[in-house]
Amino acid sequence: MSIKGKAEELLAGIRQLSGEPFKIMEVCGSHTVAIAKSGIRELLPESVQLVSGPGCPVCVTDNSDIDRFLSLAQTPGVIVATFGDMLRVPGSKTSLQAVRAEGADVRVVYSTLDALEISRQNPDKEVVFLGVGFETTIPTVAVSVEIAEREHLSNYSILSMHKLVPPVLELLVTDPEVGLDGFINPGHVCSVLGTAPFEFIAGKYQKPSVVAGFEALDILEAIWMLLRQRQEKRAAVEIQYSRVVKPEGSPKAAEYISRYFEPVDAVWRGIGRVPQSGLRLKAQYRLFDAEMKFDLPKPKSVNTPGCLCGEILKGRRHPFNCRLFGKACTPLQPVGPCMVSSEGSCAAYYRYSQRRGMSAV
Amino acid sequence: MCLAIPAKVINIVEHSAEVDLMGNSRQVNIDLVADILKPGDYVLVHAGFALERLDESTAQETLALLEEVAAKGEY
Numbered sequence: 395m396s397i398k399g400k401a402e403e404l405l406a407g408i409r410q411l412s413g414e415p416f417k418i419m420e421v422c423g424s425h426t427v428a429i430a431k432s433g434i435r436e437l438l439p440e441s442v443q444l445v446s447g448p449g450c451p452v453c454v455t456d457n458s459d460i461d462r463f464l465s466l467a468q469t470p471g472v473i474v475a476t477f478g479d480m481l482r483v484p485g486s487k488t489s490l491q492a493v494r495a496e497g498a499d500v501r502v503v504y505s506t507l508d509a510l511e512i513s514r515q516n517p518d519k520e521v522v523f524l525g526v527g528f529e530t531t532i533p534t535v536a537v538s539v540e541i542a543e544r545e546h547l548s549n550y551s552i553l554s555m556h557k558l559v560p561p562v563l564e565l566l567v568t569d570p571e572v573g574l575d576g577f578i579n580p581g582h583v584c585s586v587l588g589t590a591p592f593e594f595i596a597g598k599y600q601k602p603s604v605v606a607g608f609e610a611l612d613i614l615e616a617i618w619m620l621l622r623q624r625q626e627k628r629a630a631v632e633i634q635y636s637r638v639v640k641p642e643g644s645p646k647a648a649e650y651i652s653r654y655f656e657p658v659d660a661v662w663r664g665i666g667r668v669p670q671s672g673l674r675l676k677a678q679y680r681l682f683d684a685e686m687k688f689d690l691p692k693p694k695s696v697n698t699p700g701c702l703c704g705e706i707l708k709g710r711r712h713p714f715n716c717r718l719f720g721k722a723c724t725p726l727q728p729v730g731p732c733m734v735s736s737e738g739s740c741a742a743y744y745r746y747s748q749r750r751g752m753s754a755v
Numbered sequence: 756m757c758l759a760i761p762a763k764v765i766n767i768v769e770h771s772a773e774v775d776l777m778g779n780s781r782q783v784n785i786d787l788v789a790d791i792l793k794p795g796d797y798v799l800v801h802a803g804f805a806l807e808r809l810d811e812s813t814a815q816e817t818l819a820l821l822e823e824v825a826a827k828g829e830y
């Protein structure tokens with residue numbers, strides 16, 4: 395059957411099961427992009443609502459963390475290696491891109507392996523990798539520490555601003571203001587963690603969740619599976635994305651996380667402090683911990699006036715509710731992080747609503 | 756940022772593998788994969804690392820879907 399045929403079949407199934415209002419959070423930023431791109435929200439019956447979640451690592455990085463790595467980038471003798479998404483994120487005053495224009499050595503890398511290579515080639519400089527990401531990315535950072543240790547690359551360190559998905563979901567599942575009925579779980583985070591860390595959504599809170607892939611058809615099928623659970627009056631974590639996600643995940647990759655890191659409380663932009671939702675390098679790896687190597691400032695987190703990013707990350711508001719959206723705030727002139735990262739809700743809806751000629755506001 | 760795509764292993768040397776990633780040859784680190792890999796296996800690749808080995812049939816299914824979407828555009 396063609397893609398269109400399959401989509402129509404799934405939509406018919408969704409319509410049949412719709413009934414009472416049902417609010418679903420798509421946790422992952424890549425899902426938000428796929429949903430914005432395919433226009434799924436407009437195809438769904440009115441009673442089935444999709445809201446974006448906190449699954450864009452750049453977007454949830456707090457201002458205070460951004461200010462910290464900006465000061466690091468401005469330290470003489472330091473090369474900052476980062477994924478490209480972080481370049482334009484505004485801190486309270488400036489951005490990596492701006493400090494780079496003023497002479498800071500900031501390199502965009504595709505992988506921690508590239509950051510290691512920069513360390514090898516610049517033994518007289520300190521190379522710091524900005525560790526931003528969830529459980530999919532964290533094992534790749536852990537391996538980089540292992541390699542640095544093996545090769546005695548003493549000029550390599552990481553600044554761990556990593557975040558864990560299950561603890562923040564636990565916070566959102568109980569948020570009365572959002573009132574979520576079901577979750578589309580992040581596919582590639584689950585390819586590492588498996589489904590066990592997401593069991594609490596059903597076990598403790600009796601809400602369905604489905605691990606979904608990243609094509610429009612995957613998402614439609616996940617929505618249908620969520621509604622089917624409601625229809626059958628049950629709650630479980632199910633896998634739609636079985637071509638990639640195994641129930642047990644990738645134990646070796648998950649084990650790398652716990653071998654190198656330990657959980658700490660972390661501040662999420664717009665959400666605040668979430669217990670045990672961040673990671674720091676364990677004490678025995680402090681030689682590779684930028685927190686230990688450098689005397690970093692501890693700035694306060696500040697809110698960007700007028701920016702609803704925090705509310706959007708909690709699923710309480712939609713980008714179209716922001717008065718700055720598409721006016722004062724665009725991908726070229728971003729006011730908040732949700733407009734910077736290509737996975738941010740604001741950027742996703744800006745890009746695809748422009749293209750489809752929908753009214754943006 | 757968590758995107759990952761299937762790739763086919765061409766060659767393995769110690770900690771890394773040469774893979775075919777949507778028609779491009781790439782080097783990826785394979786330390787995170789528990790299984791012993793061999794040429795012809797499929798892996799899920801994220802940020803320069805193989806995260807896990809995929810079953811061939813399921814990897815093919817993903818690749819076919821990606822190709823079909825690319826060929827027809829979105830509906």
Ligand code: SF4
Nearest residue numbers: 701702716723730740
């Ligand atoms: S449109 Fe810009 S200012 Fe408004 S919430 Fe999104 S990022 Fe913030």
